[in-house]
Amino acid sequence: MKKISAITLLLLVSSFTSFTLIGQCNADNFSNACIPKLGDGFNFLKSYKIDGEGGAKDKVEYSYVFTKGTQYMINLCANGAATDGIVVSLFDSNRNKVASSKINGQFVSAIAYPCNATGIYYIQYTFDGGGKCGGSALGFKR
Amino acid sequence: MRIAILALAVAVLAACSSGKKPDEQAFLNTLDSAKTEDPTIDEEVIGSILQNIPSPIEISVLLKESGTKYDPSILNSSDNLSKYNSNYQKALNLGVYGTDLGYTNIYEQNQDGIKYLSSIKSLADGLNIGQFFDIETIGHLATNSKNLDSLLLITTQNFNSINHYLQTQNRSNLSVLLLTGGWIEAMQVTCQVAAKNPKNKELKDTIGEQKIILEQILLLFSFYKEDENMASLLKDLEELKAGFDKINITYTYKESTMEIVNGVAVIKDNSTTTIEITDQDVENIKNLTNSIRNKIVS
Numbered sequence: 436m437k438k439i440s441a442i443t444l445l446l447l448v449s450s451f452t453s454f455t456l457i458g459q460c461n462a463d464n465f466s467n468a469c470i471p472k473l474g475d476g477f478n479f480l481k482s483y484k485i486d487g488e489g490g491a492k493d494k495v496e497y498s499y500v501f502t503k504g505t506q507y508m509i510n511l512c513a514n515g516a517a518t519d520g521i522v523v524s525l526f527d528s529n530r531n532k533v534a535s536s537k538i539n540g541q542f543v544s545a546i547a548y549p550c551n552a553t554g555i556y557y558i559q560y561t562f563d564g565g566g567k568c569g570g571s572a573l574g575f576k577r
Numbered sequence: 578m579r580i581a582i583l584a585l586a587v588a589v590l591a592a593c594s595s596g597k598k599p600d601e602q603a604f605l606n607t608l609d610s611a612k613t614e615d616p617t618i619d620e621e622v623i624g625s626i627l628q629n630i631p632s633p634i635e636i637s638v639l640l641k642e643s644g645t646k647y648d649p650s651i652l653n654s655s656d657n658l659s660k661y662n663s664n665y666q667k668a669l670n671l672g673v674y675g676t677d678l679g680y681t682n683i684y685e686q687n688q689d690g691i692k693y694l695s696s697i698k699s700l701a702d703g704l705n706i707g708q709f710f711d712i713e714t715i716g717h718l719a720t721n722s723k724n725l726d727s728l729l730l731i732t733t734q735n736f737n738s739i740n741h742y743l744q745t746q747n748r749s750n751l752s753v754l755l756l757t758g759g760w761i762e763a764m765q766v767t768c769q770v771a772a773k774n775p776k777n778k779e780l781k782d783t784i785g786e787q788k789i790i791l792e793q794i795l796l797l798f799s800f801y802k803e804d805e806n807m808a809s810l811l812k813d814l815e816e817l818k819a820g821f822d823k824i825n826i827t828y829t830y831k832e833s834t835m836e837i838v839n840g841v842a843v844i845k846d847n848s849t850t851t852i853e854i855t856d857q858d859v860e861n862i863k864n865l866t867n868s869i870r871n872k873i874v875s
Contacts, residue, residue, distance in 0.1 A: 474841070478726075480635075480733065498625065500629050500790060500793070502783075502786060528828075531848075533848065534833060534835065534842065535835075535842070538842055543840055546841065547844065548844045551846040552846065552848040552850040577638050
């Protein structure tokens with residue numbers, strides 16, 4: 436009986452531990468890895484965590500005021516060399532899409548946006564399959 | 578066997594029960610009157626507005642790129658540190674000094690930068706957020722102008738960490754003050770430089786564009802009307818807003834085009850904004866900004 440209780444407890448503990456490991460998204464690591472990958476001459480501004488919470492979220496969104504005359508770069512980092520299905524899209528304050536990292540079905544890991552109109556922009560991350568976990572960095576240059 | 582299982586279970590539960598580091602706990606214990614008790618404040622909403630506010634470093638880069646010479650006289654002296662005793666003053670001037678540090682960094686004026694760094698560290702310690710400034714590393718980077726990129730990166734990361742931390746500790750009011758102090762200082766610097774270069778259209782437009790940022794800041798302050806200090810500053814910011822009301826920003830959307838260059842989606846933005854701002858508007862905004870900034874730093 437004691438043996439059965441002990442095994443049950445161990446199984447409970449180990450299954451709980453496994454669950455947290457499987458469900459874990461270390462987005463901080465990915466966003467930190469993205470900072471040095473900003474293009475030449477870009478100054479770091481922000482890092483963003485992209486955690487789809489294992490599918491519970493279909494998008495992750497941030498916002499920032501972009502300034503006319505400034506070029507911005509937003510990049511993506513995820514498991515493996517590619518973007519693991521993560522797509523970053525940029526919307527203006529009226530929710531018009533102005534940029535995307537998915538062009539004609541092709542995924543790219545960064546977008547360069549020379550801003551011509553100052554205003555609030557929405558940086559939206561969506562998932563096209565993959566692990567729904569990653570990071571991103573925003574940089575600027577003039 | 579039973580002891581081993583019990584020890585394992587206790588260890589797992591202890592690991593799961595609290596993610597707080599010792600310094601975080603110490604910080605929580607030192608929460609003072611600056612913590613707001615207003616139940617209507619939604620930290621998530623505030624966080625989403627706070628993230629909009631652009632880094633003052635963008636303006637410093639603009640000033641340098643436009644050929645403006647370094648002028649330390651337009652900054653807040655690092656010697657004013659002893660004047661800032663309340664958390665309200667400390668948070669605002671931490672933002673002010675953050676902008677000044679960014680300005681000295683962009684112009685590679687490392688000796689001045691080190692003075693600001695020291696004042697920043699003192700203010701941050703006073704707010705129990707000094708752990709986010711690795712003064713030794715930053716000081717070392719500041720001794721060599723070749724380290725400019727690393728210096729800018731680490732200081733930006735430090736300020737981002739502070740803002741994030743304050744929000745997670747339900748002290749977003751301090752984060753609002755920090756960003757507002759930084760913005761007012763950047764505004765003040767831009768206005769001073771624009772006054773000396775009245776023909777520079779880009780600087781005038783930059784001042785006009787700040788209308789968008791001020792609207793975000795006013796939105797943030799609307800959550801803290803019960804705080805006496807913040808209500809007073811809100812009144813001043815509303816006067817500044819009146820100065821911006823005459824400025825028209827017209828946005829014209831036109832679909833952008835994109836192409837892939839070396840694995841990067843390069844966008845051609847076909848939308849535009851036009852800013853209508855007169856010399857009188859600039860003068861008026863400069864005076865209003867100076868008045869607020871002087872209240873903050875003196």
